[in-house]
Amino acid sequence: MGTLASASLMVPGFLKGFEYSTPLALPGGKILIVVQLSGGNDGLNTVIPYRNDIYYKGRPSIGIKRDAALALTDDVGINPSLKNIKQLYDNGQVSIINGVGYPHPDRSHFRSMDIWQSGSGANDLLATGWLGRYIDDAAAGSNAHNALALEVDDTLSLAMKGAERNAIAVKDIAQFHAAAANSYFTKMSAHSHEHEAQLAGYLYKTLRETSSAADYIYAQSKIYTATQAYPDTQLGKRMSTIGALIGSGSETRVYYVSHGSFDTHVSQPARQDKLLAQLDDAIGALVADLKTSGRFNDVLIMTFSEFGRRVAQNASNGTDHGTAGNMFFIGGGLKKAGLYNELSALADLDEGDMEYDIDFRQVYATVLQKWLSADPRAILGKKYSSLSFI
């Protein structure tokens, strides 16, 4: 990664376009795309145990009928909105991990999202995110620029903040580039002195990094033209940005997008089905694009939500905050596709909630170690046994 910034900035754009006109496999260039399902996605109506009486008893009006669900196995189906994902599943390109959670689950959106994003235990309070610490670790001792990780949004999530470095947040690449190219800022930056007040030096450093990342991302975004029409939704547009950067050979390793809100206390089916359909359409387009650009085997798409929802529906055709949920992994390079583990037991509930089977930090550790070639212990502060889906 070390020479990336200088190399990419010194090669003129037209040459780079030429260079990457046929997709190149980058050395070790595995890419992670994290899709945050904000608001607590109901795992039970996403992955449906359609032979389980307890499921239908708890959900007399919102339970998804067996013939409506898209069958994965004799016992399990997925939400009818997930058509593309079902197709990918049949191709062996989806792994679903069930019952993911953590000890002493917190049912508050804020706190549980904080726990998932920071990668902490329920009793720990961290000011950095798990991917932010990955960036710290991956970029330590090198001058790799910070387009290493990118969130497609106007603001940066805690997950992407490290102690030493942060990811870059960009929603509109052209606007971002124009703002960073402001000649007043670049000229003032050139005249700043690192040594003056230390903090001013830090701010100017952030400014210069932003501007170098903006140049890089902007140049990359011009290289590759999407082969696919992406859906005209917020998520679709963001996925198309990601598809273009990956197609261009951008060395960004981690992308982060949010989608929601899945907080379905009232009239759940219409809302969740619509959001899942948007997710499915966007992922469908992205995967098709990645297959055309030849990068699908290097990409791992991961979904998560801050919690699942309670087993029994509430009085408003919705569900309330629960605990464990499921995570989807989609990509061309999975080691174990299909249902990774059994669905959570519904007979043995903890005050109406499912017990978790897999700690989410085990999943993070697996992704960090096996996909991003990082040291999960340094990033998560503890050793977790890894899983075998990648």
Added chain:
Amino acid sequence: MDLQQQNRHLYSRAGFGISLTAFTTPLPVDQLAGSLFPSSSPEPLIVVSVAEWALNSPKAMKAMQDDAARKEMKKAFRERTKDLNLLWLQAMVHTQFPLVEKTALFWHGHFATHLDNPWFDQLLLNELRRNALGNFGELLVAVSKSPAMLQFLNNRQNKKQHPNENFAREVMELFTLGRGHYTEDDVKEAARAFTGWSFDEDGIFVFNEKQHDAGPKKFLGRTGNFNGDDILGILLQQKQTAIFITQKLYRYFVSDEHINDKHIKQLAGEFYDSNYDIAALLRTIFTAPWFYTDAVMGAKIKSPVHLLVGYQRMLPMQFRQGSTLINLQRVLGQHLFSPPNVAGWPGGRYWIDNSSLAIRMRLPEALFRSKELNLSSKETVKEMTDAHGPVTMDTQPAKPFKVGKAEVDWTAFMAAWKGLARQNVAAALAAYLLPVSLTQAQLDMVITFADNSSDESYIKSITILLMQLPEYQLS
């Protein structure tokens, strides 16, 4: 450092920025420091009346038959948190005693709660303001017995048969000792002592004796039939509490990253010996010669709230829409009454990433020149806790917003600088607006971007250019 710079520094740290009037008539530092402390408590900030709470309390809500009407009412009530947010910001801008609000803002981050209940928020905020410069022990007790904290850290669920350790843990980890100065057993035993602490319909503290575990407990090496008050008392007897609070106040008022251990040791000793007199501690800091050295000047990154309030104090200006102020708090990462978690805002360098810095640098042009700035904040969820735990009240999806032009009183501002020769304007404005001096090369660069068409345009453009700089983000 000249007197004007000392005044500017003190106003920036003890408040949200110096006003033009104060800058042009600087006072000796001892005199100015003395004038920061009011002789009486601040007037409470009220957006929800007792009567309004009575209509919106859980009991009143339960009694309402019409579901749709109840939902509407709940929604309207939650909006009042926004009113409280804006009222507090107004107080920060207009108060005669900015130190009270600045310190209350510190305590809001120290005793962080996130409830979306404007009545509880208002009660706690006014406790934080009333005790901001008072006695830390009294403040700790008031906060621990506030409905906001009891609810946020689940102490209502802390019962003899089923202890809930949440409050007991945080009171040590975050509010008094800091990590590493207590054991897991101390947490368990303290939780037992706090069993039975709850509040009634009006949000008044109540002690439910039936739910209290009156048995003997072993806590921090002592044994007794401790109750919650005893535990807080023992925590206050620990010198570590004085050290921990002093360190945090030092970071907040003095420097984000250069912690002078000698200063901390001395200040913490005095703080402990004064039985936790917050005003005395701050007075010592603000009159110490080391507070006015180059190592301390500009050694802090302004919090988003400081930045937004500071614009209004230094120019002066007003935001036309309250919603802009709320949205900016969100995108810049400090939304009052919605701290990220019970540890509050980490502050310092954590305020800055590429997007927050870019927004800060583009804001002056949007506010003062109506240059287009379109942003969107992430989605927010409003959540309240009922008997079963947190439930969502309302979800606002990620929503784009435009930063509108503000109302600036340029006339008053111009008057202060118009008499200057052009070649002196940039340096004079920089001395007013920035905590660190620019090099001549930097100043020259600023000037090349200025609008020379008239004296007024020149002053205005230099002001905006300076406010866009990274240096303006420092305090």
